[in-house]
Amino acid sequence: MAKKNKITGDFTTEERIKIAARIVFTKKGYAATRTRDIAEAAGINLALLNYYFRSKEKLFDLIMLESLQAFKHSLKGVLNDEKTTLEKKIEQVVSGYIDLLITQPGIPLFVLSELRHDPKVLISKMGLKDFIYRTSFMKQLKQAIAAGKVAPVHPLHFMINMLSMVIFPFVASPLLKSAGRMKEEEFNTLMTERKKLIPKWIFAQMKLK
């Protein structure tokens, strides 16, 4: 029995459809989603969905683009702030990202699982090519390694570790919750703890010889 959560509140029809679409697409993925389900969740008729968005695919592209934007946006500002130190950037990214994921835990899995079908198009449309490399964060990291202040390994390792430790628990949450006997609330407590812990862990990694 799928829950029949109708979208309520003071939204235009177009907004209600988008909200419903985001929920259903995120939960079930593109192929498993029926436009009828979106319409029902939005409290409108199927025909109206097509009236506003022309097709399932166009609606989906919109939602996906916005999801990727949210992802990219929450990294970009912080990683490119010329004024902050490497350490500060890490603290800010980790903290901001975990806050975001606690409220929207389904987005990473949604993006990653759909991306495997046609990565090229979206990645170029989003300007993600070389995105990490062009950040101020990456330049600082390279300098720190060159100066011997950070362990001499490929700088991407630290970026990967940071994103992994922040994002993966949310991606694997159903497995982690049952394999680690956690309830929703315990899980969120653990994730909140990680806002302080992950930066410390990364710093420790960077100092290793």
Place this chain on the structure above:
Amino acid sequence: MAKKNKITGDFTTEERIKIAARIVFTKKGYAATRTRDIAEAAGINLALLNYYFRSKEKLFDLIMLESLQAFKHSLKGVLNDEKTTLEKKIEQVVSGYIDLLITQPGIPLFVLSELRHDPKVLISKMGLKDFIYRTSFMKQLKQAIAAGKVAPVHPLHFMINMLSMVIFPFVASPLLKSAGRMKEEEFNTLMTERKKLIPKWIFAQMKLK
């Protein structure tokens, strides 16, 4: 244009279908997969697929179960070996798992994205309930924390960190490759480096005050 890789070699028809099904399901997910595509990849007719496996769903369940088995199996043996130290277990899990993922990089995303639809059934069928907690690894880890040898945080954090740093790069590989301007080969080189690096990083985390 989907590649028309027919399954060749000395396999029975049933095996060929399963091999083809694993490839197509892993790449596209359940809903986006057409049984016709599996049949074509297996070099047989659509009707024959139903002759052997009754339905798309039954075939899928089989593939999913085997994928989860592979995941669980590669952890279970190592984590429950009473004779090895905590450190040794970590080294073995990380190394074995990365080797597995380099050859089968699509499995985690496949499992995790399908699991979000109906986690309960598969998790209970797989005996994953409390799986982590019942391991010898977890007992050793708790003892080490109690003895003050490991930082006093929730032991699951370290398990999460290990799995995150190992698995996540493969789950996010399309994004990482383009955002970090890596080719397939560079990516694998990096992952191979991580077989040695991740255990060191975990040890450093565990020693923090």
Place this chain on the structure above:
DNA sequence: GTCTATATACGGATAGAC
């Protein structure tokens, strides 16, 4: 066991009334 042909259902999209 393996095939061709087909029944049947489902889902996206549109026509047309209001």
Place this chain on the structure above:
DNA sequence: GTCTATCCGTATATAGAC
């Protein structure tokens, strides 16, 4: 803008010949 009714392509599954 919003609805009801319907069209039509597509995908699973089966019947039945070989």
